Amino acid sequence: MVQKGDIIVTTIEDISGDGAGIGKVDGMAVFIDGCMPGDTVRAEVTKAKKNYAFARMLEITEFSADRISPLCPHYASCGGCTYQEYDYDAQLVLKERQVRDKLERIGGLKEPVIREIIGQKVTDEDGTEYIPFRYRNKGDYPVWNNLVGFYEKKSHKIVDVKECLLQSEAADAVTRVIRSMNKGEIKNVVVKTAFGTGEVMAVLSCRENPSNLEAIITSMDEAAAEADYSLESVYTRINDKYRCVAGARTILDQVEIDGRELSFEISAPSFYQVNTEQMKKLYEKAIEYAALTGEETVLDLYCGIGTIGISMAARAKQIVGIEVVKEAVLDANRNSVINGIVNTRYICGKAEEVIEKAASEDYSPRENSAEAMLQSALKEDKLVAVLDPPRAGCDEVLLRTIAEAGAGRIVYISCDQGTLARDIKLLGELGYEFVEATPVDMFGWTNHVETVSLLVKR
Numbered sequence: 001m002v003q004k005g006d007i008i009v010t011t012i013e014d015i016s017g018d019g020a021g022i023g024k025v026d027g028m029a030v031f032i033d034g035c036m037p038g039d040t041v042r043a044e045v046t047k048a049k050k051n052y053a054f055a056r057m058l059e060i061t062e063f064s065a066d067r068i069s070p071l072c073p074h075y076a077s078c079g080g081c082t083y084q085e086y087d088y089d090a091q092l093v094l095k096e097r098q099v100r101d102k103l104e105r106i107g108g109l110k111e112p113v114i115r116e117i118i119g120q121k122v123t124d125e126d127g128t129e130y131i132p133f134r135y136r137n138k139g140d141y142p143v144w145n146n147l148v149g150f151y152e153k154k155s156h157k158i159v160d161v162k163e164c165l166l167q168s169e170a171a172d173a174v175t176r177v178i179r180s181m182n183k184g185e186i187k188n189v190v191v192k193t194a195f196g197t198g199e200v201m202a203v204l205s206c207r208e209n210p211s212n213l214e215a216i217i218t219s220m221d222e223a224a225a226e227a228d229y230s231l232e233s234v235y236t237r238i239n240d241k242y243r244c245v246a247g248a249r250t251i252l253d254q255v256e257i258d259g260r261e262l263s264f265e266i267s268a269p270s271f272y273q274v275n276t277e278q279m280k281k282l283y284e285k286a287i288e289y290a291a292l293t294g295e296e297t298v299l300d301l302y303c304g305i306g307t308i309g310i311s312m313a314a315r316a317k318q319i320v321g322i323e324v325v326k327e328a329v330l331d332a333n334r335n336s337v338i339n340g341i342v343n344t345r346y347i348c349g350k351a352e353e354v355i356e357k358a359a360s361e362d363y364s365p366r367e368n369s370a371e372a373m374l375q376s377a378l379k380e381d382k383l384v385a386v387l388d389p390p391r392a393g394c395d396e397v398l399l400r401t402i403a404e405a406g407a408g409r410i411v412y413i414s415c416d417q418g419t420l421a422r423d424i425k426l427l428g429e430l431g432y433e434f435v436e437a438t439p440v441d442m443f444g445w446t447n448h449v450e451t452v453s454l455l456v457k458r
Contacts, residue, residue: 036066
């Protein structure tokens with residue numbers, strides 16, 4: 001039995017959710033930081049439990065064949081890119097395996113159908129294939145005086161990241177300004193970049209407006225322009241309240257999804273998939289799974305600014321979206337107008353509460369309202385539910401209400417395989433059959449993966 005203080009030798013087989021390598025000794029899982037799958041390591045056990053242990057790596061005695069040299073100078077300390085020392089193709093294999101493992105172990109599925117992961121390799125004009133960096137359209141940076149960057153691995157210490165290879169050049173430009181001009185008043189900065197238009201938004205979190213706010217805005221504008229972007233919107237966030245202090249309320253992005261050119265306005269608190277190019281592939285797979293014929297009502301739950309529903313609207317009878325963030329609902333309505341879509345309606349509220357209320361026999365919504373459309377849809381035969389919840393997954397009440405409404409198909413998009421598997425297990429108990437899932441690599445060089453799954457009513 002493994003005990004604290006033991007010196008062990010093990011080959012790393014997997015990576016945990018927080019980036020620790022996982023090896024096995026005497027059948028017990030051992031978590032070790034600083035190693036990759038395929039490495040053989042010598043380590044000292046620091047904590048031993050009944051079924052697992054933690055160990056401190058002493059040395060790598062044999063390196064994995066899939067190891068590569070990290071390009072980022074901050075890799076050793078920054079907690080963002082777990083996989084920068086791991087070959088990209090090997091990353092995809094690992095992520096696909098992790099999805100399968102969670103669906104089997106937590107979801108209780110036997111040999112689930114997992115389609116090949118959709119990677120983010122790109123082919124340029126001369127036919128050369130490469131793996132893109134600079135793919136993130138949102139950077140969320142903690143700030144401490146003149147340190148601007150990301151948290152150190154398993155720490156609240158800020159690593160001062162002057163250049164992040166995952167973020168846009170615009171994000172680097174804006175944070176350079178904050179680093180040089182902050183007087184200790186700004187505590188966090190979010191930079192959103194619309195790659196389709198080059199528009200940029202900066203959100204500065206602080207206790208009160210910075211004393212040199214006007215000068216900061218001017219410098220951010222100039223820095224963004226030097227990086228070939230355009231700063232179009234600046235917000236302050238004080239006590240969780242957003243205030244537009246310069247420019248427009250939103251920035252505009254333009255993308256092609258399912259053969260259609262779509263435009264999306266994005267406000268400060270609204271959710272938007274962080275990898276625009278992979279978002280297109282994710283939504284096209286969701287459209288394929290929805291199998292719409294033009295007669296279905298689609299429930300777009302946790303709809304954000306309406307991107308998924310709007311991308312499906314041309315194929316559906318109608319879309320009813322539900323979202324808890326008020327600004328996102330405003331964006332969703334506006335985005336429908338911008339794209340000339342008339343068969344979408346949106347409701348502000350928690351999805352589980354709105355659905356449960358609409359399903360109640362005692363509920364009498366206003367005629368022709370979005371709530372009335374939802375109530376009617378819950379009684380229809382041709383109902384498709386699209387779920388895109390936060391990392392915590394779906395509320396059980398929501399899943400039970402959708403099942404009671406008899407949605408014929410459920411398309412479940414998830415950024416957390418564990419909660420996805422948990423919810424799929426419950427849906428199985430509620431009469432839904434898991435058909436298949438497709439992982440999509442939205443977060444290259446990190447240990448995260450998005451998954452879109454299809455379930456049908458038995």
